Structure formats: structure tokens, C-alpha cells
Amino acid sequence: ILNVEQSPQSLHVQEGDSTNFTCSFPSSNFYALHWYRWETAKSPEALFVMTLNGDEKKKGRISATLNTKEGYSYLYIKGSQPEDSATYLCAFNAGNMLTFGGGTRLMVKP
Amino acid sequence: NAGVMQNPRHLVRRRGQEARLRCSPMKGHSHVYWYRQLPEEGLKFMVYLQKENIIDESGMPKERFSAEFPKEGPSILRIQQVVRGDSAAYFCASSPQQKTDTQYFGPGTRLTVL
Numbered sequence: 001i002l003n004v005e006q007s008p009q010s011l012h013v014q015e016g017d018s019t020n021f022t023c024s025f026p027s028s029n030f031y032a033l034h035w036y037r038w039e040t041a042k043s044p045e046a047l048f049v050m051t052l053n054g055d056e057k058k059k060g061r062i063s064a065t066l067n068t069k070e071g072y073s074y075l076y077i078k079g080s081q082p083e084d085s086a087t088y089l090c091a092f093n094a095g096n097m098l099t100f101g102g103g104t105r106l107m108v109k110p
Numbered sequence: 111n112a113g114v115m116q117n118p119r120h121l122v123r124r125r126g127q128e129a130r131l132r133c134s135p136m137k138g139h140s141h142v143y144w145y146r147q148l149p150e151e152g153l154k155f156m157v158y159l160q161k162e163n164i165i166d167e168s169g170m171p172k173e174r175f176s177a178e179f180p181k182e183g184p185s186i187l188r189i190q191q192v193v194r195g196d197s198a199a200y201f202c203a204s205s206p207q208q209k210t211d212t213q214y215f216g217p218g219t220r221l222t223v224l
Contacts, residue, residue, distance in 0.1 A: 100153040
């Protein structure tokens, strides 16, 4: 059974704050690490797919880093906005399936 | 390019009935995945299919659940003789290829068993 852990479980920040969350995953049988943004009643939205140790990806104010040797990835949001409020999921790809973490629920107060 | 389509969005069944959930992948995608989210839990993998083939069904319950992805038409997840514990949100995802490609998710079907 693969163990994918995310922390914190939830996070409240003020508009304009920068924040980051952690995803830890097994360091063996690694194909890719995926990040998704999931708003209530919508589909999970793909943010990044990361495959190489040391990968850094950026999309607007959101960026992510990857360390496959130690089994962790960080997601950063710079200057949080209320529309960033969502659950952020990471998922470990070991081949045929994604194993999801429990998510970090971010709430940004105006 | 339409995204992944799932229907119905909401499905209510009584215990013992059958539930059929449909998923149309994105255009050009030949790989389909089904995930389930039980109440208060995260997304869990159920099955991975390519056209006419089940590639990995390691997450599927052994009884009452089946999935197919025919040559023509949508992928179907079928649950026979539903029980209350089957109440969950069922999500379908598709990708152009397997392994490291992004999986694009549909909006899900919320199944309620009375």
C-alpha cells in the first residue's frame, strides 16, 4: 500500500500572503508526481506533472518543486487571492494509477 | 475540445438495483481511469482501461463491480445489486497515453443508495 501524505490538512491565510504545502511519497517505483487543484462541485484541475528530481514548475503565482530521492514535493502560492481557495491534491504515479494524498484545504480570506 | 464528460451527474438507486455510470474521455484519449471518493475519504483508484481492454483492476471490489471501455462509445462502470456502502462520488479520468501523462478528470457522478 503506497502512502502519500500531505500537510497541513487545512490552512487559513489572508489575501496577499504567500503559502506552501508539502506532499511526501515513496521514493521507489517513481514515474511522476501530479498536483491538482480541486474546487467543491468541480472536476480536479491538473496543475503540474513532475517527473525529474529537481524539477521546478510554475504556472502564474503557483509553483512546485520535486525531490524524488527523499520523496517530497512542495507547492507554493505567491500572493494568495480568494479565488485560490480550494483543496490542493498531490498524486503519486507508480505506473497504471494515481495514489492521492488527503489534500490540503486552503482558505484565503479577503 | 470538450473535457471529460460523465453522466449522470447524480444517480439515486435503491438497494439491490443496478447503477450504470458513463464516461466519455477527451477527444484523442484512449486511456480511461475510474476513481471513487467515499464519504470523508480521498480519491481511490478503481480500474484502468484502454479500448476493449482492462489493464489494471486492482482497485475494484471483487464482486458486483465491472467496467468496460468498448471500441465505440463511452466507458461504463457498472455496479450490480447496490448497497448503501456504494454511495460515493465516482470520477473518471482520461489521458492520451499512460505512465506520466496528465490525467484529466470529469465532474464525477454522485451515487446515492437509499
